Amino acid sequence: MVILYYKALLEVFGDELFDATFPKITLMNWHALDPLIREVGIPRPVADVLLGDRGYFDNPDVDPETPQWQGENVIVLPDDLYYGHGIGIRTADEMIRALNGNRFEGATQSAEFLDSLARPNFKKLYQVMPREASRPAVLDWTSFPSAV
Incomplete structure (x- = not known):
């Protein structure tokens, strides 16, 4: 990034x-x-999110067969969008869905956007x-x- x-x-x-x-x-x-x-x-905990901040979507229950999906570094864009290398421009829900699609069987913890930027x-x-x-x-x- x-x-x-x-x-x-x-x-x-x-x-x-x-x-x-x-x-x-x-x-x-x-x-x-x-x-x-x-x-x-x-990254540090912040009270506000600014355009251009670097953030991270974490996937704590990533499938060990797809470690590249353990998370996604992103840049905050306008209109509630994020840019990540490899995944492109997506909404938060789309980022989380993509990461959740690569969790181990029986996973219970959803991917999430971390509050450290x-x-x-x-x-x-x-x-x-x-x-x-x-x-x-x-x-x-x-x-x-x-x-x-």
Whole structure:
């Protein structure tokens, strides 16, 4: 999921600032995250869910024959949707149904969305931006694709 945050920052910072800020990127290792985005690797209990948060659907009764269905890391999207690698854009109910379809026989505990989330430290990221670029801008929001 961290690659999604890097892509978003590339779009916001532009090539030159992004390359200067993140000269060496290591993917597939939550322990080697750049200090500017380290928080996306550390889920914490939160009172609110924000767009762009990284969450997790846990499947505690996963079938040992399908360990890849033990859970799904997701990014929170608008309209009560979530994006997960491999599963795509789905509602919470659809995520849970997919995970529940891969539990061991006789399982009693449903998959669930955990209340611990991770999000970037926006104050740290803001400090990277040059001051002349720190003026408010009009955002052009486009709709997300419909859930499949």
